[in-house]
Amino acid sequence: MERVTSLEDLPLRTNLQGRSPYGAPQLHVPVALNVNENTHAVPEAVARDILAGLAEAIRSVNRYPDREFTALREALARYLGEGLTADNIWAANGSNEVLQQVLQAFGGPGRSLLGFAPTYSMYSILASGTDTTWIAGTRDADYELSPATAVSEIVRTDPDIVFLCSPNNPTGTPLSLETIAAAYDATDGIVVVDEAYAEFAPVGTPSALTLLPGRERLLVSRTMSKAFAFAGARVGYLAADPAVADALRLVRLPYHLSALTQAAANAALAHSAEMLAMVDDIRGQRDRLVVELACLGYAPHRSWSNFVLFGGVTEPRETFEALLGEGILIRDVGIANHLRVTAGTEQETTLFLDAIARLGRSDRPGQTVPAQAE
Ligand SMILES: *Cc1c(COP(=O)(O)O)cnc(C)c1O
Numbered sequence: 001m002e003r004v005t006s007l008e009d010l011p012l013r014t015n016l017q018g019r020s021p022y023g024a025p026q027l028h029v030p031v032a033l034n035v036n037e038n039t040h041a042v043p044e045a046v047a048r049d050i051l052a053g054l055a056e057a058i059r060s061v062n063r064y065p066d067r068e069f070t071a072l073r074e075a076l077a078r079y080l081g082e083g084l085t086a087d088n089i090w091a092a093n094g095s096n097e098v099l100q101q102v103l104q105a106f107g108g109p110g111r112s113l114l115g116f117a118p119t120y121s122m123y124s125i126l127a128s129g130t131d132t133t134w135i136a137g138t139r140d141a142d143y144e145l146s147p148a149t150a151v152s153e154i155v156r157t158d159p160d161i162v163f164l165c166s167p168n169n170p171t172g173t174p175l176s177l178e179t180i181a182a183a184y185d186a187t188d189g190i191v192v193v194d195e196a197y198a199e200f201a202p203v204g205t206p207s208a209l210t211l212l213p214g215r216e217r218l219l220v221s222r223t224m225s226k227a228f229a230f231a232g233a234r235v236g237y238l239a240a241d242p243a244v245a246d247a248l249r250l251v252r253l254p255y256h257l258s259a260l261t262q263a264a265a266n267a268a269l270a271h272s273a274e275m276l277a278m279v280d281d282i283r284g285q286r287d288r289l290v291v292e293l294a295c296l297g298y299a300p301h302r303s304w305s306n307f308v309l310f311g312g313v314t315e316p317r318e319t320f321e322a323l324l325g326e327g328i329l330i331r332d333v334g335i336a337n338h339l340r341v342t343a344g345t346e347q348e349t350t351l352f353l354d355a356i357a358r359l360g361r362s363d364r365p366g367q368t369v370p371a372q373a374e
Helices: 044-058 070-080 095-106 122-129 147-157 177-186 243-251 258-270 279-293 316-325 345-356
Strands: 089-092 111-116 133-137 161-165 190-194 219-223 237-238 307-311 338-341
Touching: 044 258, 070 089, 070 237, 070 258, 089 095, 089 243, 095 122, 095 190, 095 219, 095 237, 095 243, 111 122, 111 147, 122 133, 122 307, 122 338, 133 147, 147 177, 177 190, 279 307, 279 345, 316 338, 316 345
Parallel strands: 111 133, 111 161, 161 190, 190 219
Antiparallel strands: 089 237, 219 237, 307 338
């Protein structure tokens, strides 16, 4: 059919006019290190169990699924520990949907959401989709966020909702529990800690989950997309006071988690140790990226996630394109002189490091490379 209408011809809501959709390029390349997926596949034995769960679920797919996804909430509570029960858990099709439901319930027209830029690009997109006013707060030097800065931004902007990304995407920066507790005390609104990358923190690091008791406006969101190697299944979740789940029940679509999604997630969670087996390895590749990029003359930022943001890139677009020409896809996150790369398998990480080492010798600050003999 011929396309006769463009977006400009449609009566779009005013607050969506001129906006761009989320658009990380989806290209088929040998080495995809652009959207912080776990680049290790689901282990074969676990894949077989997931298939068995799906096979059983498909036999009753003529019926609507458990609207309360009770078994999944129980499995997620067990996985998180910290004394949480199914009543504390909510889940949806990716943590993006969870965050959207939070904005539908607690944001909306006349209300505002504060985040600390640069941060996850979906926050402002979810805000405009729910007609919530997005406020981009600032950070300290090197993308850190101290309790004092978080509090002064909250006092200055008086938001209804605060999103704290811990560790922060796209910078990788950790966030202290002190900052989270101070932010909570500075507002009487909702505070969401997005812990999409929590499993990649140093072993023994306490999660914001430990702050939940006595803080009924604190929500901690997680995802199975990153450490759990389950991005394609679309499962995100949060832990909070049971009243928060009641609020989200008001805005979720009925039966929003399909029987197949619930079956797949339950089977994967029954094998959480195997699903998370590669996390140590990925942490090692991340630390290697930091060390080796610094040796090459770039300026990597410290990271507690599965990716590294590095500065000192004179021409990010050219470096990005040159890597793509070699079949390696990384991410230009729109920060001047920076690029972001996901920690892949050892082999993928080596291919990236070798390729960037060969590139742009003139691109590297403070480093002169002798002309190579032909
Ligand atoms: C990847 C990511 C998510 C996860 O999104 P899903 O919808 O669960 O796949 C959430 N928050 C941040 C900061 C992320 O980087």
